[in-house]
Amino acid sequence: MNDTVIGVGVIGCGEIAQLMHLPFIHELPSFRIAALCDISVGVIEKLGAQYGVEALYSDYTALIADPAVDAVVVCTYDHGDIVAAALAAGKHVFVEKPLAFTPEEARPMVEKAEASGLVAMIGYMKLYDPGYEIGLEKIATIGTPRSIHIHDFAGRFDTYGALYTQVKATDIPADVMATSRAAAAGRIEASLGPDHAGYVGLYLLLLMLGSHDLAVLRGAFGSEARVRYAQPVGEDQLLAVLEFGEGVPCYLDIGVAHYEWWDEFLHVHGDTDEVRIQFQNPYWRQASAVVTVREAAPSGASERRLPGVPDTAFRREWKHFADCILNGAKPRTPLSGGLDDLNLAVAIIKAMPPKPV
Structure with missing residues (x-):
């Protein structure tokens, strides 16, 4: 170099x-x-x-x-x-x-x-998203939250195809990726233990989609989240109630929907103000998260939208x-944060009712 x-x-x-x-x-x-x-x-x-x-x-x-x-x-x-x-x-x-x-x-x-x-x-x-950074600044001004809601139903992943040119592989034997995925699933089953090994699919949902949301929570509120409740909702959706700090509840719901729009946000309720960070489709360049602040005004409530600067988080x-x-x-975003998120993902799955393979 x-x-x-x-x-x-x-x-x-x-x-x-x-x-x-x-x-x-x-x-x-x-x-x-x-x-x-x-x-x-x-x-x-x-x-x-x-x-x-x-x-x-x-x-x-x-x-x-x-x-x-x-x-x-x-x-x-x-x-x-x-x-x-x-x-x-x-x-x-x-x-x-x-x-x-x-x-x-x-x-x-x-x-x-x-x-x-x-x-x-x-x-x-997402932790480098300009809108997320603005949102963190606003969250820091509202004091201890009353409640937190993180929601991610994503949206269609095939709509960006018209935006980019991608070279697709046509020379990889079909069994190569299947073998790799099966090996990973076996290791996940062993890690979750026999009582929860049947949740490999939902655990992978947390890792492949929800890990961004766990990181967003950690970036805003620290890594000391405790799992109070978790429940599967079918094969491609889960919900959990976490707790931060001195009993601040956090409602987390993650699933797969096929919306034409991107559906992912962090909403924080304070005593007098609210802050909402609405994330954009991650494959849209030059589009950062949009922050909405609702706060007191002389005539009642005032709502402001704070768009992030036009840059790409990647x-x-x-x-x-x-x-x-x-x-x-x-x-x-050191590797230690990734380990924190894996620990939390395992804790969410293990808080669910038993489901052996």
Whole structure:
């Protein structure tokens, strides 16, 4: 690495890498794309031509060994072994959420990262959303909350296809991903224990969709959440009641809906004021969360909308990653936060009625 440009190796060149990470790594002057790795040779050949990258690998260990790679971004389905290998090789790490599938897998990753002196960051992009940052400032002014509500029914994930060009893999055997997912499910069942192993699907919902919401809560109210109640609502929805601080209740509901709009918000009720952070579709660039503040006015209630600045949370997290590597800034989303969220996800599932496999 020279003094100002970080060579990045991208491991896992699927949807999120192509739509969000590669464009910003390519755009930002602090980075250059040094190498690409994917199990699809066809994908990396096309992306290599698109971005002018000659170092193309189908084995992540070869990419990590490449001396031109200073930092690794991990966008695969299963992250643990790759993160461990990158840290052992002295590479900075940016890993997509979830950090791992179980707390048992994540704990040694966190310990290795903290002992390494390297920058290791998890991709919780919502914590870099300009609107979320504005919302935190407003939440801090209303005192101890009376109640908290975090809601995420998401929306259709196929509507962004017309916005971007994505190279789809056609040369991966169908059983490869199925084998990987089955192995992860087995580890999750073991972690949840026999009484709750039947909730693998809802646990994965918490990790793949809800982990952003757990991170948003942690960023606003800390990591000391206690689970007071949890209940499945069918196969693709759950609700839970958490508690923060001195008995502040938090209602959490997460599910899969197929709305034409994006349905995700954090709403905080204080004694006299309310703050609502309405998140946008994460695949929309230049669209940050919108904050609504309801407060007292001489004639009754006053409601103000505070739109965030037009920037992309993914871009902002990459700028922060560069600041951490080049200038010694402290990571805002360290791996330890991912472990906290995994612990909370397990606690939510274990608060549900028993459901053996």
